[in-house]
Amino acid sequence: MNPSFSDNNPPIARDITALIGNTDLLRINSLSQLTGCEILLKCEQQNPGGSIKDRAALQLVQDALESGKLKPGMTIVEGTAGNTGIGLALVAKAYGFKMLVVMPRGQAKEKEQMIALHGAQLMLVDACPFADQNHFYHTAKRLGEEHDNYWWADQFENTSNSRAHYLNTGPEIWRQTQGEIDALVSVAGTGGTIAGNSRYLSERNPKLQTWLVDPFGSGIYAYLKTGQYQSSGSSFTEGIGIMRSVENFRQAKIDKAITLPDQDLVTISRQVSQLDGILLGSSSALNVAGALYTAAKMGPGKTIVTFCCDMAERSYGKLHNEKFLIEKGIVTDDENLASLFARYKAEPINAVVEVSR
Numbered sequence: 001m002n003p004s005f006s007d008n009n010p011p012i013a014r015d016i017t018a019l020i021g022n023t024d025l026l027r028i029n030s031l032s033q034l035t036g037c038e039i040l041l042k043c044e045q046q047n048p049g050g051s052i053k054d055r056a057a058l059q060l061v062q063d064a065l066e067s068g069k070l071k072p073g074m075t076i077v078e079g080t081a082g083n084t085g086i087g088l089a090l091v092a093k094a095y096g097f098k099m100l101v102v103m104p105r106g107q108a109k110e111k112e113q114m115i116a117l118h119g120a121q122l123m124l125v126d127a128c129p130f131a132d133q134n135h136f137y138h139t140a141k142r143l144g145e146e147h148d149n150y151w152w153a154d155q156f157e158n159t160s161n162s163r164a165h166y167l168n169t170g171p172e173i174w175r176q177t178q179g180e181i182d183a184l185v186s187v188a189g190t191g192g193t194i195a196g197n198s199r200y201l202s203e204r205n206p207k208l209q210t211w212l213v214d215p216f217g218s219g220i221y222a223y224l225k226t227g228q229y230q231s232s233g234s235s236f237t238e239g240i241g242i243m244r245s246v247e248n249f250r251q252a253k254i255d256k257a258i259t260l261p262d263q264d265l266v267t268i269s270r271q272v273s274q275l276d277g278i279l280l281g282s283s284s285a286l287n288v289a290g291a292l293y294t295a296a297k298m299g300p301g302k303t304i305v306t307f308c309c310d311m312a313e314r315s316y317g318k319l320h321n322e323k324f325l326i327e328k329g330i331v332t333d334d335e336n337l338a339s340l341f342a343r344y345k346a347e348p349i350n351a352v353v354e355v356s357r
Contacts, residue, residue: 025305162191265282266334283309
């Protein structure tokens with residue numbers, strides 16, 4: 001045996017899906033120094049498909065294969081705002097399946113390009129309300145039902161989604177923080193990420209606070225506050241927010257909920273880029289803004305974990321597009337971190353929804 005190599009060297013990955021998970025946990029120094037908290041970012045952009053949705057995609061396929069619902073020769077079909085489609089396209093290719101992605105028009109072109117590069121078929125449909133049967137969710141479901149050789153992944157209701165995080169992401173965070181975690185902060189799209197992680201980490205630390213951060217235009221904040229899904233305002237974030245009850249989200253162990261405007265996403269993304277060299281996409285910027293808000297309300301000395309959901313370039317056409325932001329009436333140099341943190345500290349406490357588990 002060559003003495004220059006040790007048994008501790010990582011093994012060769014068996015295929016591309018073996019690279020999913022085991023992502024790094026990164027300290028955001030600027031926010032940590034400002035708040036007196038440890039604000040940590042789970043780097044999910046490191047997954048081979050570039051987003052946290054790779055985890056759900058792999059679990060969805062593995063569980064379907066194990067149950068016999070997905071068989072060799074079938075086509076996987078799913079409706080998605082993009083990242084789950086990319087993850088499923090990657091996993092489908094590795095496992096020898098065809099993939100059909102149904103996506104609403106108006107999402108980032110970079111997502112369309114990645115789906116194509118992974119060899120999946122892309123069906124674009126007009127964006128419309130969920131009640132419309134032409135909605136991308138209903139279209140994918142209908143295709144799955146009409147074709148015997150199609151398997152519909154159903155990421156909203158299929159709890160293999162949250163199971164991916166209960167089995168893997170949550171345990172990774174627990175190990176990486178050595179059990180020292182006071183708060184988990186997350187957006188919700190399907191609810192799988194916040195559900196699986198909050199369930200696992202709350203079992204290990206019953207005092208853990210799970211904070212949900214919602215963009216304007218989503219109805220989760222209103223639902224947790226009033227019991228009804230009602231939207232207020234709008235957001236340029238993609239794939240974030242829910243306007244209906246879904247099974248994955250129902251499993252989440254949420255303690256507090258807040259809603260933040262797009263302006264704060266822009267401020268956070270610019271400041272963290274300049275001060276830390278960390279590039280954030282829209283959902284990641286919302287997560288990090290939520291972590292700063294959580295630190296403002298919890299006080300110093302806490303360890304707060306959130307997620308970098310995907311690659312920043314997938315938000316290039318909106319969050320990082322000056323012309324687009326000007327058209328939306330958003331300024332890029334409105335606040336610095338200190339003023340944003342001060343504003344969050346001064347925010348009335350009733351802006352935070354207390355959730356009874």
